[in-house]
Amino acid sequence: xxFNDYYKTLEVxxxxxxxxxxxxxxxxxxxxxxxxxxQSNCEPLFKEITEAYAALKPVNxxxxxxxxxxxDVITLKNxxx
Numbered sequence: 001x002x003f004n005d006y007y008k009t010l011e012v013x014x015x016x017x018x019x020x021x022x023x024x025x026x027x028x029x030x031x032x033x034x035x036x037x038x039q040s041n042c043e044p045l046f047k048e049i050t051e052a053y054a055a056l057k058p059v060n061x062x063x064x065x066x067x068x069x070x071x072d073v074i075t076l077k078n079x080x081x
Contacts, residue, residue, distance in 0.1 A: 006052035018058045025053040 007014055010024045030036060032046045 004048070004052065006055050009048050009052040010056065021053070021056050025049065025057075029053075 007016065010016075010021060010028065012020055012024050016024070028049045029046065032039070032042045032049060034043045034046060037046075
């Protein structure tokens with residue numbers, strides 16, 4: 001298994017905020033998108049950038065909301081036993 005430095009791939013520091021990560025991803029994804037870029041070998045770069053963003057992006061707020069809602073249901077269920 002090969003180690004990928006996702007921060008390096010997205011050209012951000014280790015201390016980058018979620019906003020900085022998203023902005024860098026959008027800039028690089030646009031630059032290396034196969035339909036937009038004039039470079040012939042941009043597809044592998046685009047895939048690396050997408051993989052890096054998927055690994056570093058913040059947790060989906062909707063799934064976090066579902067998780068906390070489910071915890072509330074379990075708590076209520078236990079309360080009325």
